Amino acid sequence: MSQTEVEVVTRDRDDAIAGVRxxxxxxxxxxxxxxxxxxxxxxxxxxxxxxLSTWTVYGGAAHLAVLDVLQQGTGALGAAVVGLLxxxxxxxxxxxxxxxxxxxxxxxxxxxxxxxxxxxxxLAQSHPAENASARRRFYFGAGLVLxxxxxxxxxxxxxxxxxxxxxxxxxxxxxxxxxxxxxRQLRTRPALAAGAAAAAVAVATAGxxxxxxxxxxxxxxxxxxxxxxxxxx
Amino acid sequence: MTTVVALVLVGVGSLAxxxxxxxxxxRVPAAVSTVAGWAGLSVLCAVTVRxxxxxxxxxxxxxxxxxxVSVGLGLVVAARGKGMLLVLGVGAAxxxxxxxxxxxxx
Numbered sequence: 150m151s152q153t154e155v156e157v158v159t160r161d162r163d164d165a166i167a168g169v170r171x172x173x174x175x176x177x178x179x180x181x182x183x184x185x186x187x188x189x190x191x192x193x194x195x196x197x198x199x200x201l202s203t204w205t206v207y208g209g210a211a212h213l214a215v216l217d218v219l220q221q222g223t224g225a226l227g228a229a230v231v232g233l234l235x236x237x238x239x240x241x242x243x244x245x246x247x248x249x250x251x252x253x254x255x256x257x258x259x260x261x262x263x264x265x266x267x268x269x270x271x272l273a274q275s276h277p278a279e280n281a282s283a284r285r286r287f288y289f290g291a292g293l294v295l296x297x298x299x300x301x302x303x304x305x306x307x308x309x310x311x312x313x314x315x316x317x318x319x320x321x322x323x324x325x326x327x328x329x330x331x332x333r334q335l336r337t338r339p340a341l342a343a344g345a346a347a348a349a350v351a352v353a354t355a356g357x358x359x360x361x362x363x364x365x366x367x368x369x370x371x372x373x374x375x376x377x378x379x380x381x382x
Numbered sequence: 383m384t385t386v387v388a389l390v391l392v393g394v395g396s397l398a399x400x401x402x403x404x405x406x407x408x409r410v411p412a413a414v415s416t417v418a419g420w421a422g423l424s425v426l427c428a429v430t431v432r433x434x435x436x437x438x439x440x441x442x443x444x445x446x447x448x449x450x451v452s453v454g455l456g457l458v459v460a461a462r463g464k465g466m467l468l469v470l471g472v473g474a475a476x477x478x479x480x481x482x483x484x485x486x487x488x
Contacts, residue, residue, distance in 0.1 A: 193385055194385040195386055198386045198390075199385065199389060215388055229391035229392050233391070233396070233399075236392065238421075238425040240399045241419075241425065242422045243404050244414055245416075246403075248415050258405055258407060259401065262405075265400045267426065267429070274419065317441070317481075320437070321437060324429060324453065325430075325453050326466065328426070328453055331427045335423075340423055344424070347428045348427050350424075351431035355435040366425060367428075374423075
């Protein structure tokens with residue numbers, strides 16, 4: 150292998166390792182949330198199916214909401230609508246990543262889709278990468294850690310997670326994590342407008358169902374950012 | 383059976399939400415990606431605010447304001463570019479300290 154090839158391999162590996170390093174602390178942070186979801190999985194009518202859907206739903210909030218709604222006796226369709234509304238944000242995440250995946254293989258895009266969730270998206274968006282390939286390697290490094298780590302946390306929750314809901318500070322950690330991912334992106338006027346508008350909508354809709362409220366926040370935030378962007382240009 | 387149907391629907395739907403924009407990445411206009419990024423950022427902000435507003439702690443009164451101050455301080459640390467563990471440490475320590483003070487005076 151030539152000196153140049155060695156440098157390329159090292160650089161490629163460094164991008165992926167940077168992703169692993171960025172995501173590793175997130176696992177610690179997500180631990181209470183994973184244990185909470187796991188406890189809900191253990192209580193559900195079909196624990197095996199609920200556990201297996203950790204990989205397909207791949208979003209703690211939606212997973213927890215569906216299981217909670219089902220526990221209240223709501224039908225399958227109602228529970229599915231709640232879960233899908235909460236996970237509808239994935240469309241926005243995936244569409245915003247599209248420019249970085251245009252020249253990626255179909256297989257890599259399928260893998261990226263499977264690993265996409267709040268933390269992976271937030272880290273990838275705030276990571277300063279020199280090009281699309283570097284960003285993809287960082288994304289895979291981060292995504293793989295969560296892809297294996299999150300189901301592990303949920304599994305632990307199934308086994309021993311019942312106590313977490315009695316520790317209030319533990320339930321606050323996921324929103325602190327997502328908030329810090331958001332804050333790191335608030336560097337431009339449109340982004341600030343999006344954040345401020347979304348926060349205002351979240352306050353106004355605090356009593357509403359999570360899925361509807363989040364879709365409203367996404368729509369109002371994106372509109373506010375687009376208006377500010379248009380005025381600036 | 384209800385649980386199985388609901389989880390399969392949400393699982394398949396969630397995968398589709400993630401997959402189709404990326405599979406059709408070449409056809410997603412740059413402007414749409416930019417707006418989608420703002421929408422995604424808005425969701426993260428809204429999730430954070432909702433998490434604070436809906437925070438529950440039966441051991442103290444004013445759990446939501448205590449959570450707001452704690453998360454706010456944590457986010458100030460995050461805005462200064464500090465690491466995630468420090469952000470969480472500041473947020474969690476503030477919450478524990480404030481809840482102890484609130485519990486002592488009420």
